[in-house]
Amino acid sequence: MKFVIKHEIKGRIRIHILQSRMTFEQADTLEYYLSNNKLVTSVKVRERLQDATISYIGSREDIIKLLTSFKYNNVEVPDVYLQNSGRELNREYWDKLVNKVFLYGANKIFLPNPIRECITLTKSVKYLWNGVRTLASRKIEVPVLDATAIGVSIARNNMNTAGSIMFLLGIGEILEEWTHKKSVDDLARSMSLNVGKVWLCQGEQDVLVSTSDVREGDLVRVHMGNIIPFDGTVVSGEAMVNQASLTGESIPVQKNAEGIVYAGTVLEEGELVIRVDQTNGSSRYEKIVTMIEESEKLKTSMESKASHLADKLVPYTLLGTGLTYALTRNATKALSVLMVDFSCALKLAMPISVLSAIREASLHNITVKGGKYLEAMAEADTIVFDKTGTLTKANPTVVDVVSFNGQDSDELLRIAACLEEHFPHSMAKAVVDAAAEKNLEHEEVHSEVEYIVAHGISSMIDGQKVVIGSHHFVFEDEKCTVDPEKMDTFNSLPPEYSHLYMAINNRLAAVICIEDPLREEAAAVIQSLKMAGIGKVVMMTGDSDRTAKAIAKKAGIDEYYSEVLPEDKANFVEKEKAKGRKVIMIGDGINDSPALSAADIGVSISDGAEIAREIADVTIGADNLYEIVTLKALSNSLVKRIDKNYRFIVSFNAGLIVLGVAGIIPPTMSALLHNGSTLAIGMKSMENLLD
Known part of the structure; x- marks a missing residue:
């Protein structure tokens, strides 16, 4: 790749890519390539400017070499990453925002007043119709207030005020929709399927392979506690599958032969062999997006209260408008009350605050599945x-394998790894990693492996029953024994390590000592x-x-x-x-x-x-438990921001009403200040909570 360096300091470089045009896919490919390199700590690619800003560790020469060797065609990027990167979404809404502001300004400058009034009347139909429909459903909510404010302005032949109200409402709609969609997309991507290895059935053996090596029609075995990696049809086995990520229902569903299973659901009990129907993973992403958008998970009780309060305040705003007119007989003062309502700001600022906090959490490697969990935190x-x-530590290590049956410790470790590799646990991973470091290869010679939650593993190898697990499981549940001549060795096991016990035919065969430091x-x-x-x-x-x-x-x-x-x-x-x-x-x-x-x-x-x-x-x-502290700080800051927003919205808008009723500011200024403050607080709510 050809590029020029625009700016650099130690550990950070900004480049401009020399090509005629950069597509969304090319920008995503470059960002994927760089972000997956161990030298790169963060990267941002701007396709419109064809710039990339890269923060890195190590030497400058290594980064230059990394960039010069890059070619779009040589990088394999997952389909889900390309299809759902959010880059195109950001461009779409940014263009909408710029176009709306540009057209509003251009109309003011270049179009004669009669044409502008016709445009205003045409645009007002949507808001007036929404207000009528809301009233027809026997509700007095925000659309009624918007329609009334626009309608009264038009009736008083104040087209500029009506146009300004609709422009600001439109800007608010774009910002809210943009923030919501981006937050949902970011959340869905972080929840999307991320399974690196699967057990591929090949004849009588199961082989651990990368998900990218699996094709439609292949048979894949899924063990208890694992995510089902692909959409498929059950060929054999019986299991209970948790489909909460797709349906929202947490009650597991029974699956057996000929049943349909979906990528991203979790096998809670049992074991299944599935025939793969779809491998690209996009269906899971789409299902997650639908689930998030349709569920109430994103709503905190604070958001719900804000929404309900906003709707409840509408009748009082209308009542205040009527009382002002009745007492003053001044339509201008009455309209000043109508131009100001608390509901717009409440309904815009609260969801944006929550969704922005979820997005900010993702920057700290924290995935939050809904705003109410930030409130709970x-x-x-x-x-x-x-x-x-x-x-x-997330990576405990094996420090010793003590033999109790005369077999070589490496052979015992090989047997343990053969069984432990089927199940996701940090202790099991330690055993598998220790065997891999010693190049202890093995074949799948055991029968079906049974995993007893919080206890251990049981299987058969060459007609012999093998169990691995805790002291309680091996000696109390399985009634295994220690050879009397080995009791001294057993009693002198190092106390500073965690112990994993393995027995063959009900006799202790090995104790695997695992270092699991704080x-x-x-x-x-x-x-x-x-x-x-x-x-x-x-x-x-x-x-x-x-x-x-x-x-x-x-x-x-x-x-x-x-x-x-x-x-x-x-x-x-x-x-x-x-x-x-x-x-x-x-x-x-x-x-x-x-x-x-x-x-x-x-x-x-x-x-x-x-x-x-x-x-x-x-x-x-x-990597670091400090993310819990970050999550707590983020949640506390979110609650403080929402409380601050409440106080500002109530005090500022109450002040505008008082100034309007006193005749100090006209309705147009009330509308401008009200809508301007709504947008300002919405934009402020999009800022990061943590410095």
């Missing part, structure tokens, strides 16, 4: 943490949350009391509970809610899903189990 006073993969930032994050208004911090884990106690002490946890089951976590959340507390639950595993559903706001870790991400109301990145 602001009101929350209790937070419940899972331990493994949440308070502790995140460096955990204690500071918990302290920051307490300073931000969280009064109670709780940790719940299936791990031993010894390990839980040590972690709780280091992190500054108020209460901790060890060796708990998924239902215990959910029951605890329900009890806290019954006490009147607002509860946040943060987890990353299948066993956290019931508690995530029960909490006022469920927060999942981005690289945790897919079912946890799907059920959760918010997803944060796995």
Whole structure:
């Protein structure tokens, strides 16, 4: 690619691409290419200017080399990324806004007054008709007020005022629609399917492959706790599938042979083999957009109150107009009241504030599935943490494999990895990664793998029953034993590590010691949350009391509970809610899903189990727990902004009414100031909440 450097400082460069014209697809391709490079921390491509601003780490020469080697045809970009980037949407609404302002100004300058009046009359039909329809449905709401203000202005032959009102209303409509659509699109993209690997059925074996390698007609096996990666037809198996992301209904639906399944739904129980019908993923995106637009998830109670209050104030505005005329017999003063209403600003500013906050959260790698969850976060006073993969590092590592049956430790690790790779959990990932580092390859020689939530895994290998899991699962549920001559070794296992037990034919075969240290930032994050208004911090884990106690002490946890089951976590959340507390639950595993559903706001870790991400109301990145603090700060700031907006709208518009009734300002000035302030507060509400 040919380009010139327009400006640069250390770690940041702005270039101009030398080509005749840049299409939306080319801009998206370049942005995708750069943003997926480890050297690039952020990138913004402007297709109209053919400029790109790149922030990076490392050397300048590496970035120059990266740019010069770029070719559009050599980059494979996912269809969903190109089809739903939002770039074309932004251009469309920006052009609408510019055209509206330009035409309004041009009409004022170049068209004679009679023609302008005809245009004003023509445009007024839409607003007048909306007002009549609202009255016909026995409602006195904002369209009635708009129609009355425009109608009275026309009746008084004040076409300039009527034209100004409609122009400002039109600008407000464009801004509101633009902000809403962009926020919905951003939210839908972040919720869109993001499955990297799937199990492809090839004869008697299942092979882990990239989703890009799957074609229509292929057979794919989906295990419990995973997202169904493609639209398809069930070939075999029986399962309960959570379709909440598409239908909004959280009750799982039973699926068996010949049933239809959809990309992005979650397999909660059982296992399915599906025949792939569609691989491009676009259908999931479209379904999510529809679901968001039709649901009330984006509405906070503050928004709903604003909307209802706005409609309730309309009759009082009309009443105030009538009383002013009755008392003063001055149509100009009465019209001043009519020109000013609280409803426009209330209905515009509140949704824009919420949707902008959702969009801002995405800039911090936080996906919020609806505005009401930001409100819940602001009101929350209790937070419940899972331990493994949440308070502790997202990438625990295997430090030792202790053999108890005489087999080589590498062979035991290979067997464990063969079974663990089927299930999404940070401990399982540690085992799989350890085997990969040692190049311990394996074939799928086991029978069907059964996963018991919060306990472990059971399967058959060469006619022998193999179980892997917690101490409770292996020794109490499965009644496995330790050879007497190995008891000293068993009792001297290092206490500073988490232990994963594997037994073959009911005899302990190996203990896998896993280092699962507390995140460096955990204690500071918990302290920051307490300073931000969280009064109670709780940790719940299936791990031993010894390990839980040590972690709780280091992190500054108020209460901790060890060796708990998924239902215990959910029951605890329900009890806290019954006490009147607002509860946040943060987890990353299948066993956290019931508690995530029960909490006022469920927060999942981005690289945790897919079912946890799907059920959760918010997803944060796995790299840093400070995103929780950011989310809390963002939510608190949103509530403050909405309260501030309320106070400004009421005081400013009340002041305009007083000035109008006193005859200090004419109706046209009242309308201009009112609509101008509405747009100003709408634009202000689009600004980022956090510096």
